Amino acid sequence: MLILVLPDRQNSATRNAFLTDDLEQDRRWPAWSTQAVQVGMSSSLSVPLQYGGRRLGALKVYSDRPHAYTSDSEEILGRFAEQAAILVANMHLLFAAETLDERLRRALRDRDLIATAKGIVMLRENLGADRAVQRLLESSARQRIAVREVAAEIVASAHGETV
Numbered sequence: 001m002l003i004l005v006l007p008d009r010q011n012s013a014t015r016n017a018f019l020t021d022d023l024e025q026d027r028r029w030p031a032w033s034t035q036a037v038q039v040g041m042s043s044s045l046s047v048p049l050q051y052g053g054r055r056l057g058a059l060k061v062y063s064d065r066p067h068a069y070t071s072d073s074e075e076i077l078g079r080f081a082e083q084a085a086i087l088v089a090n091m092h093l094l095f096a097a098e099t100l101d102e103r104l105r106r107a108l109r110d111r112d113l114i115a116t117a118k119g120i121v122m123l124r125e126n127l128g129a130d131r132a133v134q135r136l137l138e139s140s141a142r143q144r145i146a147v148r149e150v151a152a153e154i155v156a157s158a159h160g161e162t163v
Helices: 030-038 071-125 129-143 147-159
Strands: 002-006 018-020 043-051 054-063
Touching: 043 071, 054 071, 071 129, 071 147, 129 147
Parallel strands: none
Antiparallel strands: 002 054, 018 043, 043 054
């Protein structure tokens, strides 16, 4: 038996399980059936992974025997899919939180770097804060690089080191 958790492209419009008793005879998805048969699969059962009203994918099991799955198999796999969906949803939330955390940390680092560069420009060119920021933006546009990169160059030139 092979178990896969995949994004579900075949069963997106319904909440039902899909049972395929004999992949060699089934023609609903000919390309997929042909490939599954080529690797030794004979039957499959697929149930949706859903959490909070959202489709997360599908849990699919394959057997090398035709007619391997019953209604009991569908019920058991459905229960397992409910728990798997909670795990997948939590993994999505964790990834999103970690991504947001990293973006916020980077934004704070960039903000500090840009503020430092703004101060250097203010001192070097005897400018006010708004005009110094405008210079950073103009330099960014002229050089076609991010403001953060312009700021890093300015700070490095003031300290004689790379940031």
